[in-house]
Amino acid sequence: xxxxxxxxxxxxxxxxxxxxxxxxxxxxxxREAYRDLPTSVKTIEIDLHNTDYIDSSALxxxxxxxxxxxxxxxxxxxxxxxxxIKKILQIARFDKLFDVE
Amino acid sequence: MHIxxxxxxxxxxxxxxTMLQSQGHTVAEAENGLVAIDKAQQSLFDIVLLDVMMPxxxxxxxxxxxxxxxxxxxxxxxxxxxxxxxxxxxxxLAAGGxxxxxxxxxxxxxxxxxxxxxxxxxLSEKTRSQNRQLSQYRKxxxxxxxxxxxxxxxxxxxxxxxxxxxxxxxxxxxxxxxxLILADIAPNGHQYLLIGDFTGHGLAAAIGILPVAQxxxxxxxxAESVAxxxxxxxxxxxxxxxxxRFCAATxxxxxxxxxxxxxxxxxxxNAIIYHTQQQKTDKIVAQHMSxxxxxxxxxxxxxxxxxxxxxxxxxxxxxxxxxxxxxxQLFFADEHLAKIIVEQPTMGPQDIIEKxxxxxxxxxxxxxxxVLQINPALMSNKKKYGDTAISVNFTIEVSFNEADMxxxxxxxxxxxxxxxxxxxxxxxxxxxxILIETYNNALEHGILKLNSELKNEADGLLYYYQQRxxxxxxxxSAYVNYVIRYxxxxxxxxxxxxxxxxxxxxxxxxxxxNNQDCFGWGLKLIESLxxxxxxxxxxxxxxxxxxxx
Numbered sequence: 217x218x219x220x221x222x223x224x225x226x227x228x229x230x231x232x233x234x235x236x237x238x239x240x241x242x243x244x245x246x247r248e249a250y251r252d253l254p255t256s257v258k259t260i261e262i263d264l265h266n267t268d269y270i271d272s273s274a275l276x277x278x279x280x281x282x283x284x285x286x287x288x289x290x291x292x293x294x295x296x297x298x299x300x301i302k303k304i305l306q307i308a309r310f311d312k313l314f315d316v317e
Numbered sequence: 318m319h320i321x322x323x324x325x326x327x328x329x330x331x332x333x334x335t336m337l338q339s340q341g342h343t344v345a346e347a348e349n350g351l352v353a354i355d356k357a358q359q360s361l362f363d364i365v366l367l368d369v370m371m372p373x374x375x376x377x378x379x380x381x382x383x384x385x386x387x388x389x390x391x392x393x394x395x396x397x398x399x400x401x402x403x404x405x406x407x408x409x410l411a412a413g414g415x416x417x418x419x420x421x422x423x424x425x426x427x428x429x430x431x432x433x434x435x436x437x438x439x440l441s442e443k444t445r446s447q448n449r450q451l452s453q454y455r456k457x458x459x460x461x462x463x464x465x466x467x468x469x470x471x472x473x474x475x476x477x478x479x480x481x482x483x484x485x486x487x488x489x490x491x492x493x494x495x496x497l498i499l500a501d502i503a504p505n506g507h508q509y510l511l512i513g514d515f516t517g518h519g520l521a522a523a524i525g526i527l528p529v530a531q532x533x534x535x536x537x538x539x540a541e542s543v544a545x546x547x548x549x550x551x552x553x554x555x556x557x558x559x560x561x562r563f564c565a566a567t568x569x570x571x572x573x574x575x576x577x578x579x580x581x582x583x584x585x586x587n588a589i590i591y592h593t594q595q596q597k598t599d600k601i602v603a604q605h606m607s608x609x610x611x612x613x614x615x616x617x618x619x620x621x622x623x624x625x626x627x628x629x630x631x632x633x634x635x636x637x638x639x640x641x642x643x644x645x646q647l648f649f650a651d652e653h654l655a656k657i658i659v660e661q662p663t664m665g666p667q668d669i670i671e672k673x674x675x676x677x678x679x680x681x682x683x684x685x686x687x688v689l690q691i692n693p694a695l696m697s698n699k700k701k702y703g704d705t706a707i708s709v710n711f712t713i714e715v716s717f718n719e720a721d722m723x724x725x726x727x728x729x730x731x732x733x734x735x736x737x738x739x740x741x742x743x744x745x746x747x748x749x750x751i752l753i754e755t756y757n758n759a760l761e762h763g764i765l766k767l768n769s770e771l772k773n774e775a776d777g778l779l780y781y782y783q784q785r786x787x788x789x790x791x792x793x794s795a796y797v798n799y800v801i802r803y804x805x806x807x808x809x810x811x812x813x814x815x816x817x818x819x820x821x822x823x824x825x826x827x828x829x830x831n832n833q834d835c836f837g838w839g840l841k842l843i844e845s846l847x848x849x850x851x852x853x854x855x856x857x858x859x860x861x862x863x864x865x866x
Binding site (some may be wrong): 238239240243244247256269270271272273275276277280298300301303304307308 | 447496726744746747749750753754772776778779782785838839841845846
């Protein structure tokens with residue numbers, strides 16, 4: 217499992233890509249990815265294209281992200297999730313808190 | 318040497334005995350044929366000196382019996398004779414005599430004759446011992462061949478095919494066949510075939526069949542592609558065979574339900590497609606070099622595809638079938654074969670071989686001959702199975718102890734075991750989520766007693782997992798036990814989880830879980846994903862039923 221982050225040129229969008237397992241082993245990396253976020257960032261995109269597995273700690277991390285950035289960020293997108301991962305996000309009603317693509 | 322002297326006159330025996338003993342030989346004496354035969358039965362003599370005229374049993378009668386007693390050993394007989402007429406000499410020779418000694422006896426002559434016979438005896442002994450060795454060797458080879466023949470017979474028993482679709486004949490030039498025909502029906506119902514011809518014939522050629530068969534049946538049991546089978550066989554033969562040995566082969570896959578044909582062909586003569594309705598033929602030309610020649614990087618595994626929607630018969634064969642025709646007509650042997658097939662399209666493999674042998678009788682065939690005929694259209698009524706292996710009921714019971722739990726993911730192990738079944742493999746992400754949630758819940762709450770509310774703080778999540786790591790490191794004699802049972806007909810997965818701690822406890826009302834909380838998601842997920850989710854009040858184990866879609 218790995219986490220990659222990328223800031224857009226205008227510093228208004230943060231991309232986080234997660235491959236393999238999205239679980240508690242990423243807690244620290246995930247927290248670091250949005251610590252000291254420039255105030256210019258208005259959008260965060262979580263790309264789950266290469267994510268094979270997800271557990272509830274990942275849901276916790278996403279909720280943590282949402283809580284800690286909601287005063288600054290306009291939208292958090294969860295994109296390109298595989299059907300089975302998407303199903304879990306839907307069961308958790310994450311489509312109401314996030315923009316699940 | 319040990320010499321028997323047979324003479325009715327004691328004086329004659331004495332003279333001879335004295336002569337022979339002075340030369341270092343040992344002697345025995347007999348006064349007539351009957352006594353001589355008796356003595357010859359009791360001890361082995363190297364030479365017999367035999368008088369012709371004796372009472373009771375004369376020399377001419379005695380000689381054949383002495384020879385008979387000696388069996389395949391060479392026992393020279395020297396007739397003692399004063400007779401010098403032609404008829405007597407002929408009688409002696411006919412009775413088995415090897416030489417004559419005339420009276421009066423001459424010491425120098427007798428000694429010279431014995432030396433000559435001694436050389437013959439030695440030669441005969443040498444031949445006899447070589448014969449024995451040869452016969453032992455032959456028996457050994459026969460035994461070895463019988464074993465190897467049994468191995469090949471067992472191998473061909475593995476062949477499985479649809480008898481209405483596939484028909485073949487192998488005809489070996491010697492006791493072992495350098496040709497091979499392999500057939501298997503894959504789990505998906507497809508018919509796989511391989512017809513091949515190793516360079517040379519006999520055992521040296523046949524030996525390569527073993528690895529080829531092994532690779533072939535291994536691949537067909539997994540319904541691997543023809544291209545992959547070709548590449549695997551090529552690599553295997555490169556590894557095993559000497560440089561000047563290789564295998565011409567055609568590998569065929571006939572799809573169940575359609576009869577569509579995929580084939581890879583290297584180094585084989587043109588196969589003949591016969592169109593029943595138009596009564597004409599086409600060729601399938603081999604596009605590659607034989608297997609076991611080209612290194613992996615330059616090997617071409619590309620295949621040919623044929624759609625067989627009408628009534629086709631396809632005849633594949635090895636070089637042996639057209640070899641004799643080749644030597645007479647050069648390049649047109651396969652056209653001759655095509656003509657034969659058009660004239661008599663109902664001929665089977667054996668008929669084709671006989672017809673070709675009849676048409677080109679001049680030379681003895683010295684190569685193996687194989688003919689394989691297929692009727693692809695008949696594959697259309699064969700049942701097609703799913704492209705994956707069958708699924709069965711199973712039960713897995715695993716208990717993870719604290720050492721297993723300190724590894725990052727004991728659940729990965731469990732997932733691998735479960736997902737060997739195809740329909741479970743398709744849902745592995747969901748199954749993983751269910752398993753990891755049950756596992757984390759058992760470990761973090763049942764055993765380690767972690768406080769989930771920590772997770773609501775910004776860095777609380779991090780702190781929570783640090784706590785988890787610490788407590789796990791200090792844990793002793795703990796377990797999380799899984800019993801997983803799959804009911805294949807219902808497509809239901811039964812999961813029971815029990816831990817060494819306080820076990821599971823559902824919040825009073827799952828639906829009341831606060832969506833804003835960063836915890837409590839695990840059980841909610843499990844409940845939503847499973848058809849049934851209950852907690853045993855006795856041992857606080859969790860019981861789940863997951864319905865495969």
